[in-house]
Amino acid sequence: MLASYSRCWAEIDTQAISHNVKEVQKLIGQTKIMGIVKANAYGHGDIECARALVECGIDYFGVSSVDEALRLRQAGICENILILGYTPEEHFHYLHEENIVQSLISYSYAQCLNDYAKEKKVKIRAHCKVDTGMCRTGIIYQDQEKNLDEIVSEYQMSNLQVEGIFSHFPVSDDLSKENKDFTSHQIELFHEVIVALKEKGIDPGIRHIQNSYGILNYGDLGFDYCRPGLLYMGVTSDDSIPIESQPDFIPILSLYANVSLVKWIHPGQSVSYGRHYIASKPVKVATISIGYADGLPRLVSNQNLEVLVNGVRCPLIGNICMDQCMVDVTNVDSVHQGDIVCIIGTQNGERVTVDQISRLAHTINNETLSCITARVPRLEKR
The missing domain is CATH 3.20.20.10 (Alanine racemase)
Structure with a gap:
């Protein structure tokens, strides 16, 4: 990576x-x-x-x-x-x-x-x-x-x-x-x-x-x-649609963001716009620097979409903001500012797919991928 x-x-x-x-x-x-x-x-x-x-x-x-x-x-x-x-x-x-x-x-x-x-x-x-x-x-x-x-x-x-x-x-x-x-x-x-x-x-x-x-x-x-x-x-429009062939495709796109802040919140505290997520216990929250203006659909907010933080699956919590979103990292032993979060791709042997985002957004992978905006740099893997 x-x-x-x-x-x-x-x-x-x-x-x-x-x-x-x-x-x-x-x-x-x-x-x-x-x-x-x-x-x-x-x-x-x-x-x-x-x-x-x-x-x-x-x-x-x-x-x-x-x-x-x-x-x-x-x-x-x-x-x-x-x-x-x-x-x-x-x-x-x-x-x-x-x-x-x-x-x-x-x-x-x-x-x-x-x-x-x-x-x-x-x-x-x-x-x-x-x-x-x-x-x-x-x-x-x-x-x-x-x-x-x-x-x-x-x-x-x-x-x-x-x-x-x-x-x-x-x-x-x-x-x-x-x-x-x-x-x-x-x-x-x-x-x-x-x-x-x-x-x-x-x-x-x-x-x-x-x-x-x-x-x-x-x-x-x-x-x-x-x-x-x-x-x-390396992808199709919808992984759940049956097809007549069995090609061995390799997805060529991975999507990453940085952890910008890590903090603990207390029971009763809420996360993000609308207060749709309210903690029922102490929760360690990581803010990550990607939002709907980058192409992560706001529609998938509060649907337990998982991303990878140091190879551990962690759910998004609260509404996705324009430039940022929040993740429950309570189960990750060590998370620091600057750590890399995988939104699409593989990290430490675990994999999250664009199809998971598309299913929660009730759309096809064509749209999800096309909506990754121009301000997201595309870097060629070396």
Whole structure:
């Protein structure tokens, strides 16, 4: 573990990314990996993760916005970058200036992008987004409405270089018969579009549809790329959800904070805002320097969330504050100011997980990790 750096910090084991990538590759055969590094790589550090993925041979990245793409370019990432979301018209120039691929989120959006490119006398690289059931972005191609003509027209636009086609799974994490059937039908619809394009003499380009649970539960579908996010970071969205595969992932993120104060409180004394914790006996309390402004959800207050203090499991008590929280360390023999507390990770052979936080917060690990804020330094494990 790294020495104390700040009031709180995250440690990122980028070397474990290589192991996790190999675990993903076992599931997908010859399918290539598009590393999803949006939202600061789900809070793990986009540039650091992208560099580690490049060392693993990854040649394509997915981001949510043009500013995320530009961060990678400015950091020297030269590989392909696909913007999965919306780029405003005033930022279209970055797409051709920085060789960035734009997803076509609707037919009208593709027309607008093509008009811009025609006016500027440039070609803009793009992927066609097909909506097979997510109903978020893309041209709808579902049983109720199949807009194949619009998909064909996007490929035929004079100033767009449409190099790929993709869709997205909303329930690939759910193994109930209803949702397995829904996902399987999405795959059928996606194949149907690809076949129809080829019959019209159109090369669909690279094909990708699998997100993380699409990889875990549907294996090698024979497409060109898949889009893991959390998987190469060594975690899934929810440890309690059953999956069809048994990968051996290593979580790459650990989260630490310092003890700032240790004191004894007496029976009847309360801890933190709202006085939700009142001591019924003498309690040794450690204040630790992490709070909800760092990404530790206030929602998990007073739910016996355990952290590790010198390798001993200790519950949080009282409401989590913006910058601090309090821990019952009565059972820890020796605790001093400056000691390192493990909120996520391993300490002295004991382990606490992000999933424990997410379950108490009634959310998924994607959100918990993404909400670790920018003021928490990300340090690469040495």
